[in-house]
Amino acid sequence: MPDLLEYRVPISATLLVLSLASMFVLTSQSGSSLPTYFLAAYTVLGFRRWSGLWLNWVFLLSVAVSVYIAMTSFWSTPFDARNALSQFSRALLGVCFVVAVAEGFRVDWFRVRMTAALALCGGAAAAAAVLLFVAVPPEDGRLNGLGQLDAHIRAALCFGVSLVCAIAWMTETRSATWRAVAGVLAVFLAVAVALSN
Numbered sequence: 001m002p003d004l005l006e007y008r009v010p011i012s013a014t015l016l017v018l019s020l021a022s023m024f025v026l027t028s029q030s031g032s033s034l035p036t037y038f039l040a041a042y043t044v045l046g047f048r049r050w051s052g053l054w055l056n057w058v059f060l061l062s063v064a065v066s067v068y069i070a071m072t073s074f075w076s077t078p079f080d081a082r083n084a085l086s087q088f089s090r091a092l093l094g095v096c097f098v099v100a101v102a103e104g105f106r107v108d109w110f111r112v113r114m115t116a117a118l119a120l121c122g123g124a125a126a127a128a129a130v131l132l133f134v135a136v137p138p139e140d141g142r143l144n145g146l147g148q149l150d151a152h153i154r155a156a157l158c159f160g161v162s163l164v165c166a167i168a169w170m171t172e173t174r175s176a177t178w179r180a181v182a183g184v185l186a187v188f189l190a191v192a193v194a195l196s197n
Contacts, residue, residue, distance in 0.1 A: 008046055009107045012100045015039035017117045019097070023158070024125035025147045032147070033093075040096035043103075053102055062098045066091035112172065115165045116182075122162020123185025126192035129155065133195055143195035156196035163189035 015035050022032035053059045070091035074084065104110040125146055133143045145155030166189055170182035 008049070009104050009110050012039060012042060013104055013110050013114065015042060016097075016100055016104065016114065017121075020118060021121045023147060024121050024145070027147055036093055036097065039100055040093050043096040043100050046103075049103070050099060053099060056102070059098060059102060063095055066094045112169075115172070116169050116178075118162050119166035119169045119182055119185050119189075122159060123166060123188055126159050126162065126185075127188045129159075130188055130192055130195065142197070143192055145192070145196075152196045156193050159189050159192040159196065163193060 015038055018035035019032070019039055022035055026032040070084075070087040072087070101114075104114060129143055129145045132146070138144060140152075142152040143155065144152050145158065163186060166182050166186040170179050170186060173179050173182065
């Protein structure tokens with residue numbers, strides 16, 4: 001089974017990185033959702049390998065929260081069937097995303113590369129957002145990200161996750177060059193988080 005997992009992870013890892021990186025860059029939600037739909041389809045096709053996840057309480061909690069969020073559309077007033085379908089499709093996308101990450105983190109090389117990719121993408125987006133913040137100060141004085149991170153709360157959350165990844169990458173890598181790169185990215189990310197609040 002580990003061999004099969006090793007075979008599946010490169011494809012899901014590529015789709016995960018595309019999904020996350022597109023969020024930092026593309027302003028169109030539908031454009032950045034495309035890799036997520038491909039990831040969900042690929043993950044659903046491998047549903048037989050989810051058996052180990054049904055015993056993981058973090059996965060079950062993620063599924064429960066996703067289902068609850070989707071269920072809220074039933075008691076919202078007025079009820080909108082289109083909105084309910086949209087909520088359920090988003091919940092399915094969220095669960096598939098969690099499954100793909102959980103599958104990937106069982107493979108050590110994926111965890112290391114995913115951490116580095118999130119640090120690099122988030123750090124580059126944070127550096128661009130900080131430079132834009134300095135060049136053209138916003139009216140409310142809060143840093144807004146680029147792409148879909150144009151709201152300061154969303155930007156702070158995403159930059160915070162990337163900051164954790166940059167720190168993890170900095171402590172795990174053996175290369176002094178990559179450690180320095182991760183350190184610079186961590187500084188930009190920390191500044192971006194601070195300016196977003």
